[in-house]
Amino acid sequence: xxxxxxxxMLAACLLIAxxxxxxxxxxxxxxxxxxxxxxxxxxxxxxxxQWITAEAQLKAAKQAAxxxxxDTATASAREAEALAKASIFQATSExxxxxxxxxx
Numbered sequence: 030x031x032x033x034x035x036x037x038m039l040a041a042c043l044l045i046a047x048x049x050x051x052x053x054x055x056x057x058x059x060x061x062x063x064x065x066x067x068x069x070x071x072x073x074x075x076x077x078x079q080w081i082t083a084e085a086q087l088k089a090a091k092q093a094a095x096x097x098x099x100d101t102a103t104a105s106a107r108e109a110e111a112l113a114k115a116s117i118f119q120a121t122s123e124x125x126x127x128x129x130x131x132x133x
């Protein structure tokens with residue numbers, strides 16, 4: 030009986046030892062993705078073309094991270110970055126595209 034309890038305790042300790050670095054890695058991934066999304070959103074703001082959807086994804090990422098759900102938080106941060114980059118592309122391409130329009 031004692032051996033079974035010791036075995037269970039050892040298994041629990043190993044599980045915790047493995048889970049802590051994994052959580053730290055997930056948190057580090059989130060922080061990197063969130064920083065990239067914030068930088069892209071800041072650039073979109075400088076171009077005066079921030080999208081509400083990007084802001085919503087950043088907020089969702091922060092909320093998920095606060096709850097400890099770093100998988101969801103990272104996915105939301107990456108989506109926010111993609112949306113911000115799309116808004117940057119829109120702003121820069123439309124800045125020149127108007128010249129291509131034929132004015133009658």
